[in-house]
Amino acid sequence: MSEVIGIKHDNKIFDTQTAKQEGIKGQEIYFDNSADALSIIRHSCAHLMAQAIKELYSDAKFFVGPVVDEGFYYDFKTSSKITEEDLNVIEKKMKEIAKKALPITKETITKQEAIQKFLGDELKQVVMSKIPGDKFGVYRQGNFEDLCRGPHLPNTKLLHSFKLTKLAGAYLGGDEKAEMLTRIYGVAFADKENLNTYIHQLEEAKKRDHRKLGLEMGLFGFDEEIGAGLPIWLPKGARLRRRIEELLTRALIVREYEPVRGPEILKSSVWKVSGHYDNYKENMYFTVIDDVEYGIKPMNCVGHIKVYQSSIRSYRELPLRFYEYGVVHRHEKSGVLHGLLRVREFTQDDAHIFCQPSQIKDEVSNIIDFTRKIMGAFGFNYEMELSTKPSKSIGSDEVWQVATNALEDALKSNGIDYKIDVGGGAFYGPKIDIKITDAIGRKWQCGTVQIDMNLPERFNLQYTDKDNTYRQPVMIHRAILGSFERFVAILTEHFGGEFPFFIAPTQIVLIPISEEQIPYAQEIKKQLLSIGAYAEIMDKNETLNKKIRNAEKQRVPMIAVIGAKEVEERILSIRDRQSKTQYQIQEKEFLNMVEIKMKEVSF
Template sequence: MSAKAEERVSHQKLGQQLELFMSSEEAPGMPFYLPKGMVLRNELENLWRIKHQRAGYQEIKTPIMMKQELWEQSGHWDHYHENMYFSNVDEQKYAIKPMSCPGALLIFNSKRRSYRELPIRYGELGLVHRHELSGSLNGLLRVRAFTQDDAHLFVREDQIESEVDKVLDLVDEFYSEFGFSYKIELSTRPEDFMGSVEVWDQAEQALESVLKKKQLDYQVNEGDGAFYGPKIDFHILDSLGRSWQCGTVQLDFQMPEKFNCQYIDEENNLRQPIMIHRAIYGSIERFMAILLEYFQGNFPLWLAPVQIKILPIADAHVSYAEEMKQQLEKEGYRVEIDDRVEKIGLKIRESAMQKHPYMLIVGDQEIENDVVNVRKHKLGSIGEMKLGELIGHLKAEKRN
């Protein structure tokens, strides 16, 4: 093992240390999110919503459990049922969704569609369940219950390449936000495929054409496509250079046919749309695990569950700390006060262990001068500041 690898702390240990998530034998492979973990998760979901609204996506939500016949119709039963969970309700067989695509297809079919509406871009933060072997479970990296940042685009044939092009730009925009490097793979027709070879060839050529036009480096992963279509996969490189498959773009001519999806073209004829399946985080869980190990819990200010920890030296300084907290919270910052009767050195050490981006120490001198003593994680003291000066400093860091 390299020295770099030995220095790294696993996301499981960091999750425990920073009080982000936990696991339980009561629900193997199904994470429990603690309050601070929910803050981190919500920040990722908020970023997802903002960027998708700007990119013209409409958010939807579909049921996590639907009748088994639906999964037989979609092809998941034939190709995926060993990884699915089932239940009986009112003497009918149901399946808990391993993917969100059939729900998006039902929404598309809920009314008549015109060619003028296309492309339709549906985005969904969909909770899915997949049966993974107990021995393969690994923290947040491999779980049985997770949230996919799914999107399903319904496009005309002449829109395929332009829409895939936009998806590739959106993926790059997301990963650049975190400073991630990534590799691209084009995965082609598997042995257990659905549909005709001719349609598969057409789909593979469309994806490869976009990659070549954008002059992107990619590798061909023969036979690793989804059962319904070829795909472009994005593999994030983590802090140790390990590769994790997160984002994907999949081209699907099969499911729109199976669900009889149609739109009316400009000549008033019925046409079948093409479906693009797409995810960027891949799953919120896996992305959080990679983020944790990449940053080693030293999150940028905007992501940190607790952004500012205020440390009063004694009880006499708590009311001043509370005033600071209220004003900082009005500015939108996440703030905690450590008002325990403990020595200030211990409070500083414990805050450093929690990797809070900023600590504000307040005592007699700070109250007298109406300032706070500011410490930045990993840098130590950066001096005394008036509250307005500190807020300006924090805003500049968040912008960057």
């Protein structure tokens, strides 16, 4: 059995030293690659990195160094300019320190003692100002010490499988008006094998980076003159989006969803009723028109509530399912913007279902089934997570419990294994988050299903029940893709730009060998467009080999070469990129094959 490095008690993790000092007993955590163990390993590795930085740059001062999903980081400042090349130097120093097998010890001191200890360190003073209470933990290894609540490994000798991955800038405390600090990211594991697997994944991720591929393939772009976080969709990217929208729309109509559309700007008074003004204001954009404040919508729910209120509703109408590909705007700090994955304007595949409480389970079950079909079409594995009431919320505990129980019942009845994220719900209700796993093993947050009994109450939504009394409907917020922007980014990286035929922005490139074959290529293109497939003609004055190479760089699923023989016999010479085959096929048979391919996938 590997070494015990921590104790889990009451859903909190303590290092062995703290557990022993405070007499805490619970589940033992061993030095392995379990989530709890990695949290301790990575937290300790963050301090190891800080110690190495301090030895290399004596004037370095440190802010915070938390564990995050992708590993750990530390924010710090120094008068020296740190570059990507310095990461190898820091990593080498970390290995030297780790081999010294320095004991990692903890001391608990008062706030006043901590203030005196770090008197000349303005970053530590900021950290301490944000920590409540009078007891502060200080962890020490060798000549390095830092404020920290832990937990940590007992000794640096256990740290041997780590890698520094990225250098970035970060505003102090995330405040754009504060000074810029240096941030170094890293990752650590219990063994070399898992580290090497992760490094391979990082290298693969660089090749698949949607920002790089999006530029190469002409899918989307960003323009500083327009503004950060505001993507521009180029024709090929817009075609890709349109195809996903078409498939989704067809599936929504079959499932009896009704299209609606709400305005993109609404009076602030309505956002006050909804609770967004008090609970989400910092993420919204506002303007004043005729001395009245308006808020640009960060969500589509209020518009759909107004659609519901546009008519007197009866129980016979429920459930009512409204959908909208709604454009929303959210204020994201510039430091977290990341290609299409984190933007300030995006389009949600949003829907809201208004139903009776007794219909919740069936509606959520239908959404889960819908999710299965969509994720299956793209080849994604996925998992679901139930998020419960957060500290900042609206509505009574009783209403929250009813809504949470309804989601749990739907998950269990569908045989879904799920995790629970305590306190991770939306401010107005609990939710199920849909997390997908891509081709190289990364997990992405996409869709969500949220039960809301609070907004219907706030807006006094009603329907007439069988006994002619007024009842309040339940509102279900539902997005499966999450947003088209984020989903396209994930798809691009999942497939490495090699989109499957049914959604590829250009499905077929027609390459006439000479000008004489261009009219036949144009004829084929028109027929392909009529059956819903998109084709391009490469008719530049280039060699055949160069035309083929250019088409292959665009990762087009199918290339059709047209020469004199092909025109005479009305055939096409096909290079199928996905099956890696070459063959000749009659024109009519080719068009039939393409039409079948376009209809192979449905949600």
